[in-house]
Amino acid sequence: MGAPLPRDPIADAQRNWESRGWADVAGPMASITAIMRTQQILLARIEAVLKPFGLTFARYELLALLGFAREAQLPMNKASALLQVHPTSVTNAVDRLEAAGLVERSPHPTDGRTTLVRLTPAGRKLATTATVELNAQVFANSGFSPTDVQQLTRILADFRRNAGDFT
Amino acid sequence: MGAPLPRDPIADAQRNWESRGWADVAGPMASITAIMRTQQILLARIEAVLKPFGLTFARYELLALLGFAREAQLPMNKASALLQVHPTSVTNAVDRLEAAGLVERSPHPTDGRTTLVRLTPAGRKLATTATVELNAQVFANSGFSPTDVQQLTRILADFRRNAGDFT
DNA sequence: CCCAGAACCTTGGATGTCCTAGTATATTGC
DNA sequence: GCAATATACTAGGACATCCAAGGTTCTGGG
Numbered sequence: 001m002g003a004p005l006p007r008d009p010i011a012d013a014q015r016n017w018e019s020r021g022w023a024d025v026a027g028p029m030a031s032i033t034a035i036m037r038t039q040q041i042l043l044a045r046i047e048a049v050l051k052p053f054g055l056t057f058a059r060y061e062l063l064a065l066l067g068f069a070r071e072a073q074l075p076m077n078k079a080s081a082l083l084q085v086h087p088t089s090v091t092n093a094v095d096r097l098e099a100a101g102l103v104e105r106s107p108h109p110t111d112g113r114t115t116l117v118r119l120t121p122a123g124r125k126l127a128t129t130a131t132v133e134l135n136a137q138v139f140a141n142s143g144f145s146p147t148d149v150q151q152l153t154r155i156l157a158d159f160r161r162n163a164g165d166f167t
Numbered sequence: 168m169g170a171p172l173p174r175d176p177i178a179d180a181q182r183n184w185e186s187r188g189w190a191d192v193a194g195p196m197a198s199i200t201a202i203m204r205t206q207q208i209l210l211a212r213i214e215a216v217l218k219p220f221g222l223t224f225a226r227y228e229l230l231a232l233l234g235f236a237r238e239a240q241l242p243m244n245k246a247s248a249l250l251q252v253h254p255t256s257v258t259n260a261v262d263r264l265e266a267a268g269l270v271e272r273s274p275h276p277t278d279g280r281t282t283l284v285r286l287t288p289a290g291r292k293l294a295t296t297a298t299v300e301l302n303a304q305v306f307a308n309s310g311f312s313p314t315d316v317q318q319l320t321r322i323l324a325d326f327r328r329n330a331g332d333f334t
Numbered sequence: 335c336c337c338a339g340a341a342c343c344t345t346g347g348a349t350g351t352c353c354t355a356g357t358a359t360a361t362t363g364c
Numbered sequence: 365g366c367a368a369t370a371t372a373c374t375a376g377g378a379c380a381t382c383c384a385a386g387g388t389t390c391t392g393g394g
Contacts, residue, residue, distance in 0.1 A: 002248050005333040008324060009249050016235045025302045027316045028309035032209050034323035037251060039206035041330045042199050044352090058380060068183045077342060081169050082176050084204060086382055091344060093380090113342045113389045135192045142195035143329050148322045149194045155315045156201035157175060162310050163208045166172040211382090225350060244372060253352055258374060260350085280359045280372040341390075351379085361370070 010034050042138075049137045053130050054100060058085070060134075062093050063102060063127040066119045073118035075108060084165065102126060177201050209305075216304045220297050221267060225252075227301075229260050230269060230294040233286045240285035242275060251332065269293060 010033050017026035046057050055063070061083055066072050076094065080087045094117050097103040102123035108114040119127065144152065160166065177200050184193035213224050222230070228250055233239050243261065247254045261284050264270040269290035275281040286294065311319065327333065 004331050005248065008327070008333045009251065010327075011324070013231075013235075022298070022302055025306035027313070027320065028306045028311060029302070031311060031316045031319040031323070032213075032306065032309060034320065034327065035202060035206050035209060037332070038323050038326055039202050040251070040351090041327070041332075042202060046199075047352095056379070064180075068180075075342090081172065084169075084176065084207070085380090087343070088345085088383085089381060095344095096379090111342085111390075115343065131189070135189055135196070139192035139195045139199065142199060143326045144195060144198060144322065146194070148325075149198045151318050152198040152322060153194065153201065155311065155319060156198070156205050157178070158315075159205055159310045160175070160177075160201065160208070164171050165204070165208075166175045207381090214382095223349065242372085252350095254373070255353085255375090256351060262374095263349090275372095278360075278372085282373065336392105336394090338393090339391085342388085343386105344388105345386080346384090348383085349381085353378085354376090356375080357373090359370105359372080362368085364365105364367090 010037065045138050046134065049133055050130060053126060053133075055126070055130055058089065059093050059097055059102075060127075060130055062090065062097065062117075063119065063123055064131060066103065066117065067124060067127040067131075071118065072124060073106075073116050075114045075116055077114060079117060097123065177204065212305050213301065216300055217297060220293060220300075222293070222297055225256065226260050226264055226269075227294075227297055229257070229264065229284075230286065230290055231298060233270065233284065234291060234294040234298075238285065239291060240273075240283050242281045242283055244281060246284060264290065 010030050013033060014026045014030040017023065017029055022029075043057060046060075050056060050060050062079060065079060065082060066074060074082075076090050077087065080090045083090070094103060094105065098105060101120055103117050104120055106116045106118060108116055142149070177197050180200060181193045181197040184190065184196055189196075210224060213227075217223060217227050229246060232246060232249060233241060241249075243257050244254065247257045250257070261270060261272065265272060268287055270284050271287055273283045273285060275283055309316070
């Protein structure tokens with residue numbers, strides 16, 4: 001979005017916090033701000049790879065999830081829970097994927113309230129293609145060393161468990 | 168958004184990647200996905216604290232940045248660079264903060280292209296109040312141990328530098 | 335058996351982010 | 365000095381996320 005800054009803006013913020021008498025929380029503040037920024041960078045990289053396929057990250061995640069599901073299908077509410085996003089976000093993603101012919105909705109055989117989403121053959125194919133591309137262009141050169149990956153995985157899993165994501 | 172899941176969905180995804188023959192990138196994939204999810208959780212906590220003040224995280228960040236600037240003012244493009252967001256996002260945030268009487272726009276004295284944004288007294292006061300609240304309710308109990316904070320700071324700073332955020 | 339409460343999905347609204355394009359002002363180069 | 369290029373901000377559009385509200389279908393207790 002612009003040229004590199006001469007200084008780390010987050011490190012500056014941490015110093016500002018300390019000089020204001022908030023030194024006790026300056027470290028966590030900086031870590032959290034860094035997570036926000038890192039997420040933006042990673043999301044931008046991912047979306048750049050997915051754009052040629054007409055996919056966004058949200059839609060890709062749903063395709064990938066369905067690709068690993070039995071019969072390549074899931075109830076909407078199950079998808080919402082596993083992706084950990086609001087049900088309306090799933091509705092939105094399915095609307096667009098369905099319009100693109102990548103998934104199909106069908107009524108649940110026994111529960112009239114729930115709707116099943118299933119990959120079409122085209123959806124299955126695209127899910128694989130897009131994943132291969134993401135693996136090669138983003139995950140293979142993530143910018144994290146193997147040690148970093150291990151530490152991140154541990155730290156963030158602890159955090160997510162503590163936040164109530166899973167038990 | 169829902170009850171805790173019985174299993175970590177990201178760990179499941181990692182296993183799925185491995186069983187598909189993508190074991191070499193399964194670790195980074197899981198780390199990156201965990202960053203995405205962690206960012207969502209943290210953002211939700213922050214916005215919950217800011218909501219009573221009529222602020223969002225984007226608007227708060229701008230207020231906080233101005234609070235540390237000389238004269239409590241900055242050119243729009245400088246704010247965009249330091250917050251590392253698109254210029255239109257700053258325009259959007261300033262529009263709303265200005266409507267709320269928290270910041271003011273003024274023309275740059277020598278460069279007719281640039282606009283300065285400055286905190287109003289109300290804006291300065293709210294910035295401090297909101298920060299104290301965020302410190303107490305989010306950063307003081309971040310969910311990261313002091314060791315985690317150190318490791319995160321190091322890993323994410325390396326990543327951001329490598330991504331071209333700063334030198 | 336039936337109705338109240340719960341569960342599931344969708345619609346509509348608010349916000350934020352980015353991109354593209356357009357307007358206005360500076361700066362550069364011939 | 366003037367035209368070409370670059371920079372700064374803003375308007376409009378596409379997407380995603382969440383919340384609130386509404387319609388439909390289940391489930392359970394009386």
